[in-house]
């Protein structure tokens with residue numbers, strides 16, 4: 001049958017060619033045929049490269065149980081458990097979390113392939129149900145799918161809110177909060193200080209003061225701050241719990257009650273934002289615009305502006321962006337400073353060298369200012385090392401495959417959750433000498449730039465690609481300013497009766513299992529530097 005068709009087509013082709021009048025027409029026809037055949041073949045190759053071959057298997061992985069998959073066998077320290085399994089099953093591994101298929105990548109090469117070459121395919125988030133509720137249906141920057149809303153929010157957040165100009169304008173606000181922390185710590189000289197709690201307070205004040213600090217009068221600031229911190233703690237607890245309703249989506253069954261609790265929390269959060277916005281609008285109506293005001297003032301002016309200036313931003317987007325900045329920024333930054341203080345207690349030679357650098361660059365009669373930061377090379381290297389050893393998001397934030405594709409010879413089905421184990425990559429002996437040692441000097445050797453932009457796939461504390469952390473520019477200023485001020489203003493020791501413990505606790509973000517409790521003593525002789 002097929003041979004008949006081919007021979008019919010062949011004789012039809014020959015007849016067609018012989019009917020062509022001259023050699024020009026013949027060669028034009030032949031060339032067109034060759035071009036068409038090449039295009040057809042290329043198209044087939046393209047389709048083949050995009051469509052995974054049926055026979056390509058899923059990545060290897062540990063065997064699990066029916067229905068629950070690997071869930072019962074996952075250690076609470078998920079990042080360590082996945083790193084152990086990767087030693088057996090390889091750097092691309094499938095894990096079944098109940099009904100969900102999850103692909104864990106644990107090597108530099110695979111992180112590069114996924115976050116650079118397949119960046120668009122893996123640019124969606126795998127959004128937990130609780131976060132869908134808290135972000136007005138995934139209408140925020142952290143949890144929205146890759147699309148128009150995400151693009152608009154990303155542009156506003158990175159290009160405008162956290163642009164160099166905007167961050168420069170808000171320096172006075174940040175400085176005021178850092179000085180406030182130094183004053184508070186000075187008020188606790190000789191007494192035990194829970195560094196995690198203190199840093200949570202500092203970072204949350206620092207971020208919220210940039211968002212709406214000028215809106216509130218001083219007397220309101222503390223009470224509103226306390227109310228907001230309670231809300232944020234509740235949100236963080238919800239967002240860092242493993243929700244069985246996400247893993248077993250059985251007709252909306254909410255066994256742990258997390259989705260129910262979120263639905264109660266959401267109106268409280270919404271009311272909170274409404275009250276802040278109302279205060280600011282009243283102030284603006286009364287002519288109370290402030291010079292160098294906060295981001296809320298800037299947003300409301302934008303919202304009232306013409307449609308081009310608004311860029312499609314609505315009040316819902318403003319609220320969700322503010323929530324992102326607080327939720328994504330507070331815990332991550334405060335936990336990192338807590339880890340830094342714990343590592344410095346464990347490595348007194350590093351603490352000494354960082355303090356010597358501060359004395360040299362800032363002087364013993366000065367306070368750390370943002371213009372000092374580029375000269376504090378050792379302090380910056382110390383922060384980089386803290387984020388290497390204790391990456392606050394050890395598995396980044398879960399991504400989701402937008403389409404079925406092939407990665408390293410394995411099929412990755414559409415909708416699979418993608419996790420990149422940066423904790424394992426940061427401790428891979430292929431990438432780092434003495435990977436478990438705390439050595440800031442490694443970031444000062446050679447000509448490597450070691451920035452936070454995710455271009456070197458051995459070092460990814462902020463992720464990489466389109467969905468890389470949107471707060472890097474702020475972190476680069478805030479983190480060394482806060483840590484540098486703590487180290488320059490005080491000498492630190494462990495509180496009596498406490499032991500230094502560097503055990504980790506995985507709660508989506510990598511916390512310290514036991515609090516770091518320290519005692520501060522003044523380091524500067526001029527009392528005005530603590531006022």
Ligand code: HEM
Nearest residue numbers: 142325328329332333393397462463464467468469470471
């Ligand atoms: C030490 C501090 C911080 C660390 C280590 C950190 C780390 C991360 C990581 C690993 C991601 C996921 C990246 C990916 O999927 O590839 C992320 C996303 C994000 N972070 Fe941060 N972050 C920090 C602080 C902040 C701050 C201060 C803000 C804002 C004020 C912020 C805002 C965001 C946002 C909005 C996203 C989502 C970006 C998107 O999906 O497009 N982060 N961060």
